Amino acid sequence: THPPRVFSGVQPTGNLHLGNYLGAIRKFVGLQHEMESLFCIVDLHAVTVWQDPKALKAQTREIAAAYLAAGIDPDVATVFHQSAVPEHAELAWLFQCVARMGWLNRMTQFKDKAGKDKERASVGLFTYPTLMAADILAYKATHVPVGEDQKQHLELARDVAGKFNLDFGAEGFFPLPEPLIRGAGARVMSLRDGTKKMSKSDPSDLSRITLTDDADAIAKKIKKAKSDPDPLPSAEDGLEGRAEARNLVGIYAALSGMSEAEVLTRFGGQGFAALKPALADLAVEKLAPISSEMRRLMDDPGHIDAVLKAGAEKASSIAGPILRETKEIVGF
Ligand code: ADP
Ligand code: NA
Structure with a gap:
């Protein structure tokens, strides 16, 4: 019943790597011609760990440049950054009230990223998967191309969609998004340690x-x-x-x-x-x-910003009505 729609994102946290390219961005390029697609630069996710405010915008433009350089066509797919579309954060709040503590407690990425001292991790790092569910469901996206490391978060997004639909008697309102994790490059490992995934945050x-x-x-x-x-x-x-x-x-x-x-x-x-x-x-x-x-693209930040602005307007025009309907269902 839901028209096919792709959503995915990459965090602007610097060090964009071969795993991000092979596991995610390269797949986006092909998908944009198969289904309506939204490709986001997820800057709200990035600030779950400290980001230098002076560097964040440049990092956001770097991901946008990578999208375009890899072959994403902003006239075909919607390319934008998350903080420009407030519906993500608003829907995430509602989903924090749908998801259960036990579900989030089981997320292995939080355990990896928080390290030994979990008391000092940000609350946002813990609730991150509910924001990711909102990213996807704000557009009622049906397909999510990601690397294997995101499989568990995708399952949580499906659980959130299912529980929302059930709790509010809104059968079929949100689709249960399908992960697209197939194929070569879904799991690129560190060049220094074949048991750890290649990641932006590895100190080496x-x-x-x-x-x-x-x-x-x-x-x-x-x-x-x-x-x-x-x-x-x-x-x-x-x-x-x-x-x-x-x-x-x-x-x-x-x-x-x-x-x-x-x-x-x-x-x-x-x-x-x-x-x-x-x-x-x-x-x-x-x-x-x-x-x-x-x-070449990063030498012209004005052009990148114009692409992102147009993309955000397009994204808002989809997410706005979906959020309004969601709020009505909740009783606001
Ligand atoms: P990172 O995990 O490197 O900080 P992101 O969280 O921004 O990067 O992930 C962006 C996309 O890249 C996601 O779809 C993620 O699944 C994918 N990805 C990240 N690391 C790898 C990897 N080592 N191999 C394959 N895909 C990956
Ligand atoms: Na990741």
Whole structure:
């Protein structure tokens, strides 16, 4: 009953990396032509951890530049930043009253991000998934392309939608949004530790390839990437128990469009000394056009701001009526 609509977002917290590109942004580019799409820069999420006010706007423009440079067309998809559309925060409040403490207590990302001293984490970091539910449902979005790390938050968004519909006798009012997590690149791991995901907040710069790295930096990081002494396995033997090899082969597959088995057929039996330079060349080939276009766009902040402003107006024109109806259902 709900028309298909895509929503997704990236936080403007700096260090935009290869995982964000392969797990999220690259998928957005294809989806915009399949369904009506909204791609947000989620600055309200970013401030759940401290952001330098002097840097935040530039970080927001950086994500917008990455969207456009990667191939999102603002005349096709709606590109905007979250803080410009107040409906997100207002709906999030209502959802904080729908979600249960027990649901949020089970969120593993909060446990990871809050670290050891949970008493000192912001309340917003804890309630983050309710804002994410609001981001999606403010548009009654039906499909959400994300990396694997967001799976649990998506399930919570579905639970919020279902409980709202049930509690208020509003069957079918909110759709239960479907995650789109398929395919290569949904889980890119740190180059320094094959058991941790590549992330913006890792203290080691060597752990991630960023979209603004130049060719030398990309080559250096891949050369220094953690590996093991064994040759790469054949396609039949597979990558079980070889976290670092699996990650580099997975990145090669995602960037080249080959399957993991095809990559292993090419490199199996050879050492990392064969895979790493080939991977560096491939990464430079795929990322250099995006980073140079990002730099060009970031030289013209006025243009980016105009795109974001037009996008926010379009987004508000969808979210406004949905929020009004939601408030009526609640009894306001
Ligand atoms: P981060 O988790 O790096 O701080 P965000 O929370 O802004 O970044 O996530 C933006 C998008 O990038 C989300 O869809 C998320 O699932 C995806 N993503 C983040 N890290 C990875 C990764 N290592 N591999 C694949 N996708 C990822
Ligand atoms: Na994330």
